[in-house]
Amino acid sequence: xxxxxxxxxxxxxxxxxxxxxQESQMVAIKRGAxxxxxxxxxxxxxxVDAFSMDVYPVTNAQFLAFIKxxxxxxxxxxxxxxxxxxxLSHWExxxxxxxxNLSNAPITNVSWFVAKKYCECQGKRLPxxxxxxxxAMADEKRADARSxxxxxxxxxSWYEKPKTFVNPVGKTFKNYWGVYDMHxxxxxxxxxxxxxxxSGESRKDKDTDKNLFCGSGSVNASDLMNYAAFMRYGFRxxxxxxxxxxxLGFRCAKDLK
Amino acid sequence: MKxxxxxxxxxxxxxxxxxxxxxxxxxxxxxxxxxxxxxxxxSKWTNQDGKTLEMKEMKGKVLVMVMIYTSCKSxxxxxxxxxxxxxxxxxxxxxxxxxLVLVSIDPTVDTPERLKAFSIExxxxxxxxxxxxxxxxxxxxxxxxxxxxYKKISPMDFSHSNIISVFNAEGELAYQQEGLGxxxxxxxxxxTEEAEKLN
Numbered sequence: 363x364x365x366x367x368x369x370x371x372x373x374x375x376x377x378x379x380x381x382x383x384q385e386s387q388m389v390a391i392k393r394g395a396x397x398x399x400x401x402x403x404x405x406x407x408x409x410v411d412a413f414s415m416d417v418y419p420v421t422n423a424q425f426l427a428f429i430k431x432x433x434x435x436x437x438x439x440x441x442x443x444x445x446x447x448x449x450l451s452h453w454e455x456x457x458x459x460x461x462x463n464l465s466n467a468p469i470t471n472v473s474w475f476v477a478k479k480y481c482e483c484q485g486k487r488l489p490x491x492x493x494x495x496x497x498a499m500a501d502e503k504r505a506d507a508r509s510x511x512x513x514x515x516x517x518x519s520w521y522e523k524p525k526t527f528v529n530p531v532g533k534t535f536k537n538y539w540g541v542y543d544m545h546x547x548x549x550x551x552x553x554x555x556x557x558x559x560x561s562g563e564s565r566k567d568k569d570t571d572k573n574l575f576c577g578s579g580s581v582n583a584s585d586l587m588n589y590a591a592f593m594r595y596g597f598r599x600x601x602x603x604x605x606x607x608x609x610l611g612f613r614c615a616k617d618l619k
Numbered sequence: 620m621k622x623x624x625x626x627x628x629x630x631x632x633x634x635x636x637x638x639x640x641x642x643x644x645x646x647x648x649x650x651x652x653x654x655x656x657x658x659x660x661x662s663k664w665t666n667q668d669g670k671t672l673e674m675k676e677m678k679g680k681v682l683v684m685v686m687i688y689t690s691c692k693s694x695x696x697x698x699x700x701x702x703x704x705x706x707x708x709x710x711x712x713x714x715x716x717x718x719l720v721l722v723s724i725d726p727t728v729d730t731p732e733r734l735k736a737f738s739i740e741x742x743x744x745x746x747x748x749x750x751x752x753x754x755x756x757x758x759x760x761x762x763x764x765x766x767x768x769y770k771k772i773s774p775m776d777f778s779h780s781n782i783i784s785v786f787n788a789e790g791e792l793a794y795q796q797e798g799l800g801x802x803x804x805x806x807x808x809x810x811t812e813e814a815e816k817l818n
Binding site for chain 2 (some may be wrong): 442444476
């Protein structure tokens with residue numbers, strides 16, 4: 363009987379540790395519709411189904427645990443087609459993020475391919491751009507704070523702040539959904555980042571483009587919010603899947619069953 | 620007792636969602652495939668004859684690839700025309716070394732049957748023409764490799780980049796032609812160059 367207890371408790375410990383190692387906290391996001399600020403056709407609302415989203419971006423420590431399990435994603439094994447040379451270049455060595463990087467700082471310098479694999483490995487996926495933007499329009503109190511001037515000022519002032527990527531996760535505000543760090547820490551990969559047209563290839567998007575640049579003279583809250591969204595879409599449009607940059611991380615999402 | 624241990628073991632294994640069975644496979648099959656090769660992609664595709672294949676089964680040929688969807692009325696017919704034009708201008712002695720591949724960005728509509736019908740309608744039903752479709756996810760990933768952007772803008776319509784890519788026999792990107800109805804001289808030169816190496 364004692365033996366049985368030992369076996370059971372050993373397994374429980376193992377289960378708990380294995381859970382802790384992989385499962386990062388998620389929250390449920392309710393379904394809804396929103397009008398994306400940029401990159402949409404005739405400003406029609408986009409439906410976003412209920413899903414769950416990681417509360418925090420993936421951290422150095424979590425990413426290291428992943429690489430240890432899947433060494434083919436380590437720096438030396440990484441294939442050029444999946445990530446450029448700067449992949450994880452801020453880490454001290456292959457399996458060590460080093461003293462200069464906090465364990466709970468967001469992982470950056472990761473390509474879209476690797477971010478995608480990481481999420482798949484957790485039984486999750488990258489959020490779509492619409493899901494990401496939908497969650498990102500919330501401030502502390504409301505699901506859609508985009509017309510609020512302070513909210514836009516907060517986002518835009520972050521865009522000017524250097525090196526926020528060294529900060530630990532969870533230190534910016536907790537939004538309406540219970541999600542942290544959508545603004546103020548790092549930029550994040552989305553599954554369909556390569557669905558943006560800013561070059562005028564899609565006429566529908568170009569109209570919005572024109573609206574943005576040939577708008578009225580005075581700057582109001584909606585100009586600010588357009589500008590903030592334009593920055594994000596512009597950044598995404600400039601990316602290629604193998605790119606890695608120091609201020610670009612990711613978090614995972616999952617369908618709600 | 621044994622059952623209990625077995626049960627707990629199963630639970631534990633189930634929690635290790637990220638097993639590396641796959642990568643054993645990957646690394647062994649990836650042998651002889653260069654770092655920058657598209658043949659590193661493990662995704663499975665279906666061609667116009669309903670046959671399942673991986674990209675690497677086309678290794679050893681020069682590939683000319685484009686992403687389209689068959690219900691497209693605006694850009695794709697011109698992209699398809701560009702592909703046909705490129706094919707018709709290839710020197711005879713290298714044609715056997717070249718595959719022209721059209722990848723669908725609309726896998727729900729573009730079934731193998733539909734791709735087959737499209738290939739016949741457009742007189743692209745000879746051996747050198749390959750039409751492929753896969754899951755939405757694999758398609759998105761493949762587009763990412765080609766740096767092709769696309770977006771569904773209505774139930775029947777997509778925006779997409781007009782890029783024709785040339786891959787050498789190793790599956791490494793050799794050249795990309797951007798735009799519609801552009802001069803294909805440089806593309807043809809590059810294909811010929813790569814394909815002659817195989818003669």
